Amino acid sequence: MATKSSLLKVILLGDGGVGKSSLMNRYVTNKFDTHLFHTIGVEFLNKELEVDGHIVTMQIWDTAGQERFRSLRTPFYRGSDCCLLTFSVDDNQSFQNLNNWKKEFIYYADVKEPENFPFVVLGNKVDVAERQVSKEEAQAWCKENGNHPYFETSAKDAINVAVAFEEAVRRVLATEDRTDHLIPTDTVNLHKKPKPSSSCC
Amino acid sequence: MAVAAAGKVIYEQDSIFIHSHEDRSGDQESLVSGVLRLIEKDCEVIVEYKQLEDSVDSSSMLCAGKDSSSVVQWTQSPKEMSHKNLDNQLSYEAEWDMLNTVSFKKKPSNVDGASNHAHERSKWAFFFNVCDLKAVQVKKEGWSHLTIYLKDDTSLPDLHFHQGGSEAFLDCLKKYVSLNESPEKDVLVANNNSKGLSQSFENLLDDTTFGLIQKFKKDPYTTTMGSFSKVTKYLIDAFQGSDSVHQERPPTEMADLLNEAIPGLEINHQEEPGFEVITRVDLGSRPDVQRKEPVTLEDWHANMDNEGKMHNVNYIKHSIFKGGLCHAARKEAWKFLLGYYPWDSTKEYRKVLQKRKTDEYFRMKLQWKSISEEQEKRNSRLRDYKNLIEKDVNRTDRTNAFYEGTDNPGLLLLHDILMTYCMYDFDLGYVQGMSDLLSPILYVMENEVDAFWCFVSFMDQVHHNFEEQMQGMKSQLVQLSTLLRLLDLNFWNYLESQDSGYLYFCFRWLLILFKREFSFPNIMRLWEVMWTGLPCKNFHLLVCCAILDSEKQKIMDEHYGFNEILKHINELSMKLEVEEVLCKAESICLQIKNCKDLPYSVSEIMDDRNEKLIPTIQTVKNGTLEKGLIRTTAQMDDLSKNSVASGYDEVSRHRETSQNVYKLANV
Numbered sequence: 001m002a003t004k005s006s007l008l009k010v011i012l013l014g015d016g017g018v019g020k021s022s023l024m025n026r027y028v029t030n031k032f033d034t035h036l037f038h039t040i041g042v043e044f045l046n047k048e049l050e051v052d053g054h055i056v057t058m059q060i061w062d063t064a065g066q067e068r069f070r071s072l073r074t075p076f077y078r079g080s081d082c083c084l085l086t087f088s089v090d091d092n093q094s095f096q097n098l099n100n101w102k103k104e105f106i107y108y109a110d111v112k113e114p115e116n117f118p119f120v121v122l123g124n125k126v127d128v129a130e131r132q133v134s135k136e137e138a139q140a141w142c143k144e145n146g147n148h149p150y151f152e153t154s155a156k157d158a159i160n161v162a163v164a165f166e167e168a169v170r171r172v173l174a175t176e177d178r179t180d181h182l183i184p185t186d187t188v189n190l191h192k193k194p195k196p197s198s199s200c201c
Numbered sequence: 202m203a204v205a206a207a208g209k210v211i212y213e214q215d216s217i218f219i220h221s222h223e224d225r226s227g228d229q230e231s232l233v234s235g236v237l238r239l240i241e242k243d244c245e246v247i248v249e250y251k252q253l254e255d256s257v258d259s260s261s262m263l264c265a266g267k268d269s270s271s272v273v274q275w276t277q278s279p280k281e282m283s284h285k286n287l288d289n290q291l292s293y294e295a296e297w298d299m300l301n302t303v304s305f306k307k308k309p310s311n312v313d314g315a316s317n318h319a320h321e322r323s324k325w326a327f328f329f330n331v332c333d334l335k336a337v338q339v340k341k342e343g344w345s346h347l348t349i350y351l352k353d354d355t356s357l358p359d360l361h362f363h364q365g366g367s368e369a370f371l372d373c374l375k376k377y378v379s380l381n382e383s384p385e386k387d388v389l390v391a392n393n394n395s396k397g398l399s400q401s402f403e404n405l406l407d408d409t410t411f412g413l414i415q416k417f418k419k420d421p422y423t424t425t426m427g428s429f430s431k432v433t434k435y436l437i438d439a440f441q442g443s444d445s446v447h448q449e450r451p452p453t454e455m456a457d458l459l460n461e462a463i464p465g466l467e468i469n470h471q472e473e474p475g476f477e478v479i480t481r482v483d484l485g486s487r488p489d490v491q492r493k494e495p496v497t498l499e500d501w502h503a504n505m506d507n508e509g510k511m512h513n514v515n516y517i518k519h520s521i522f523k524g525g526l527c528h529a530a531r532k533e534a535w536k537f538l539l540g541y542y543p544w545d546s547t548k549e550y551r552k553v554l555q556k557r558k559t560d561e562y563f564r565m566k567l568q569w570k571s572i573s574e575e576q577e578k579r580n581s582r583l584r585d586y587k588n589l590i591e592k593d594v595n596r597t598d599r600t601n602a603f604y605e606g607t608d609n610p611g612l613l614l615l616h617d618i619l620m621t622y623c624m625y626d627f628d629l630g631y632v633q634g635m636s637d638l639l640s641p642i643l644y645v646m647e648n649e650v651d652a653f654w655c656f657v658s659f660m661d662q663v664h665h666n667f668e669e670q671m672q673g674m675k676s677q678l679v680q681l682s683t684l685l686r687l688l689d690l691n692f693w694n695y696l697e698s699q700d701s702g703y704l705y706f707c708f709r710w711l712l713i714l715f716k717r718e719f720s721f722p723n724i725m726r727l728w729e730v731m732w733t734g735l736p737c738k739n740f741h742l743l744v745c746c747a748i749l750d751s752e753k754q755k756i757m758d759e760h761y762g763f764n765e766i767l768k769h770i771n772e773l774s775m776k777l778e779v780e781e782v783l784c785k786a787e788s789i790c791l792q793i794k795n796c797k798d799l800p801y802s803v804s805e806i807m808d809d810r811n812e813k814l815i816p817t818i819q820t821v822k823n824g825t826l827e828k829g830l831i832r833t834t835a836q837m838d839d840l841s842k843n844s845v846a847s848g849y850d851e852v853s854r855h856r857e858t859s860q861n862v863y864k865l866a867n868v
Contacts, residue, residue, distance in 0.1 A: 040713060
């Protein structure tokens with residue numbers, strides 16, 4: 001665990017059309033393309049960033065959201081350090097499906113301790129006027145389902161996107177930190193300053 | 202049992218029942234009551250079940266009534282139960298009946314494999330190390346009962362928690378072994394190996410084995426794949442090193458998982474009957490190939506008689522293959538190429554056909570148009586299709602003038618045709634990628650009905666790409682791998698060494714036939730060339746080979762790994778030049794066809810029964826004959842009849858049988 005490289009694999013999951021690719025592109029290239037194609041297959045982009053003194057390369061994986069492509073999507077879940085569960089606030093169904101996405105991820109990524117795995121939830125498209133999912137609803141779901149951090153984002157208007165990705169990194173570093181010290185606690189202190197991982201093996 | 206008992210008890214609960222069928226009376230169930238413990242000893246954690254007494258301790262047992270909504274208190278005393286005699290047998294029957302209405306889907310218990318029963322009195326007792334736990338199935342039928350599966354593939358007798366408490370047991374168990382929920386049937390799959398954190402794809406090869414076991418056991422398809430064990434062994438050796446827990450997994454199980462996870466895997470499986478070893482075959486040099494000028498509308502009409510019947514069909518096809526079509530000729534020619542219009546139809550016939558097809562289209566369009574909001578609320582599949590179509594239409598070729606801006610009529614047509622296709626083929630419905638296939642067709646047709654029927658024909662060809670199990674994609678990846686292996690074993694080996702031998706990075710190419718790789722004008726050219734069905738079957742796979750051929754040097758020189766290969770291939774999008782790629786693909790085709798000792802697995806992919814017609818016509822028309830195109834032995838004909846996995850072959854059969862259009866055309 002302690003020998004882990006500074007490459008973090010983060011995977012974006014969520015229904016088709018919630019804005020996974022747009023979020024990735026906004027974060028990595030700071031661009032928003034209204035003409036962006038829907039993703040076929042799997043893509044990824046790298047981004048180097050510094051969080052709390054740690055320099056990490058985030059490898060963001062973006063997948064096709066339709067159920068049909070599950071068998072070709074799921075092999076890429078392996079080795080993920082963090083999962084960004086994404087829905088769109090103007091699409092209640094995509095919110096309802098968060099649970100399925102989480103399940104699918106845990107199952108195929110072979111997460112050993114799902115309760116401790118860093119998930120971050122993104123409610124995208126807050127720029128859209130007609131909301132179907134309220135902030136409170138989304139927050140409540142996150143609270144009930146493992147106290148996941150929740151961010152309301154807009155890839156279009158560049159709202160909260162970087163913050164959300166950075167939180168993902170913090171979450172991963174916090175988990176690593178804890179595992180390194182073998183503290184079997186069920187609570188994760190989000191604001192704990194992650195210490196540099198020490199090599200012990 | 203004494204071994205287990207000596208440690209520290211972490212969890213203990215009594216009144217855990219085993220429902221035994223092996224009672225004296227034979228088919229009745231009797232209950233064994235016992236205590237379940239989790240014991241920690243010498244750093245090991247043991248699960249132990251010991252029965253309290255032979256007789257049933259059912260003093261406080263609850264069981265569900267027939268409708269399973271009522272719970273009935275069972276009041277039989279243990280003594281009476283264990284010493285039942287003929288006298289009271291009858292009076293119990295009613296109650297036993299009630300008990301039996303609770304349907305236990307219990308498999309015959311097999312404790313033999315667990316090798317931990319010795320004494321008759323304790324024949325239901327068992328213990329096992331949590332390391333040996335494979336999965337736990339949680340069932341609820343009035344109460345919870347657990348089926349425990351061990352790694353040696355034995356299952357222990359179901360443990361019935363009549364008084365509840367199964368969750369406490371599982372929670373306690375979870376402290377020592379990671380139990381992951383599998384998406385189906387309440388199965389918790391144990392995983393107590395330490396997970397490697399390597400970012401590379403090879404992880405999927407090993408860890409998948411745990412999570413997917415239950416799922417694939419249920420998949421009948423994989424049961425036929427038992428003979429994959431050799432591949433399994435090969436892959437384990439190749440990727441896992443020596444000290445992995447996974448090597449203990451039954452080989453068939455592992456193979457099933459691998460097969461699912463890595464579609465191209467079968468290629469490795471050389472020793473299996475039906476697959477042959479492709480050793481280095483001397484292919485000879487690649488002939489030079491020249492592309493020609495596109496077929497103009499005048500050329501097209503020049504081959505049409507007064508009735509509007511096409512003549513020299515094979516010549517026309519060949520010309521289109523060599524040069525494509527001028528844009529002006531596309532609207533007409535594509536209808537023939539795609540099979541909407543039969544090649545031998547007259548103008549008159551086509552008029553009738555078009556009228557009939559128009560009616561048919563609008564009838565289907567009306568079907569979804571007339572669904573009320575209320576109805577839609579109760580039709581989740583249609584709703585899902587509709588939502589996704591709406592989203593994807595807004596994300597398809599939006600930079601093309603035909604589809605750009607808001608409220609563009611092109612977008613509405615795209616939407617309506619895809620919705621109508623859902624009614625045409627509701628089982629398939631809408632799958633992402635279909636909007637990509639439709640877009641150039643609609644652009645060329647500029648007509649809703651014609652575009653729809655051309656799209657239907659195109660979909661017939663690639664239907665298998667979009668089907669539920671993605672079988673078409675998988676078999677194509679396998680075929681591509683076979684071809685690549687023949688063409689450049691060195692490169693193929695390199696890809697294998699980077700865990701990329703199953704060619705996942707070609708997924709997008711194959712799913713939507715390069716739509717995202719080429720510019721709009723280029724994709725129209727590529728498709729019309731491919732629709733000619735020339736110069737061999739599965740020419741699109743040779744297009745893949747051609748593109749890879751141009752990239753292989755860079756991939757190997759830069760020593761790209763799994764991720765880099767995927768990234769590199771993805772980033773080729775819109776950078777490819779269609780004429781160049783087509784030249785190379787045709788050249789590769791000729792090179793392979795010129796090879797005398799072509800392995801069966803390769804000729805099977807490329808052989809086409811109709812091929813012999815082409816050079817003949819060519820001779821007539823051109824006076825020249827391309828030697829490379831002749832390959833029509835009787836043997837080959839037989840082979841292609843037996844070929845299984847060819848998409849295009851399936852399509853031609855499909856067309857012959859299921860499409861009224863074509864039947865009509867032949868009358």
